[in-house]
Amino acid sequence: MIAVLKQKIRPQQLEVFLNELTATGAIVYPVQWGEQSLVVTSPLSSAAVGVLDRSPLVESTIDTGSVFQLTSRCFQRKNTVIHVGDARIGDGSVAIIAGPCAVESREQVAAIAELLHGQGIRLFRGGLFKPRTSPYSFQGLGFAGLDILRELKARHRFVIVTEALSERCLKELIGTADIIQIGSRNMQNFSLLKEAGGAGIPVLLKRGLAATMDEFLLAAEYLMAHGNSRVILCERGIRTSCCHTRNTLDLSAIPYLKEQSHLPVIVDPSHGTGRSELVLPMARAAVAAGADGLLIEVHPSPADALSDGHQSLTPDLFRRLVEEVDRVAVAVGTRLTRNSPPF
Structure with missing residues (x-):
């Protein structure tokens, strides 16, 4: 249950109200949602319902009817749009987030930046910290790579997406x-x-293996319950008995999540298939299924x-993927977000 409080409530009044709810056995989460x-x-007992019903502090209540609350479409009917600089995710167009799996060098990043810039792609994803299955695999440049991303951001004005492994x-x-x-391993x-919920920065949350x-939506709920309303859900494939691909890309997750939640949904066909020759067809399919964006490794x-x-x-x-995805987007009544260089 979500209680929407009236404006201009004094801290002492709120404290008394929260103590009343807690006394009924309810677990209480105060959340600031914009203004x-x-x-x-x-859980909500009859005693807790009574407190909500008679409290003069409560403007209205929302019963989402599900285990998730703030992520629920019942809580917010309108789609959430993530604004990051001039970039938009979830506004009805298709965004592409692209870049290397791992930042390796200035030369590598510069080459990819030129490619993305030429295609009008604003969102650059590059990993500095890599959670690898083997401890002997390349683990990323770590903090030593921060300067590379800073230089990239300053020069090309990219929106930078990168993974955090710890607090x-x-x-x-x-x-x-x-x-x-x-990432998936940290969902x-x-x-x-x-x-991350209290960090004041948008979060791209990948579905677990x-x-x-x-479970996916409740992980997003953790972020939102701690104050972060700017969450992007990413379907990246799940582990199944199939062995012809790295993971099984669950495209049914797109319409399901968009029905259940107001949060934008993007798809990672790179990890979803683990095979470069399958990335293009699955990217096309994801856009046709209604994805708000794609996460592509290049x-x-x-x-x-x-x-x-x-x-x-x-x-x-x-380049071929960008053109093909653009055509699919137009065919299903949307468009690919592309900026004319220079940004």
């Missing part, structure tokens, strides 16, 4: 990153979700990539 003050309560990592990235990615890292939709020379070269597109394949 609106909310209280999310769970310390998150704090160090703020100021350089415009969107923080929380249920609850301490990181809480920290075998997460259900409820590398100047995939064969030489230090991480995930097998699923990274060459520059020529990336």
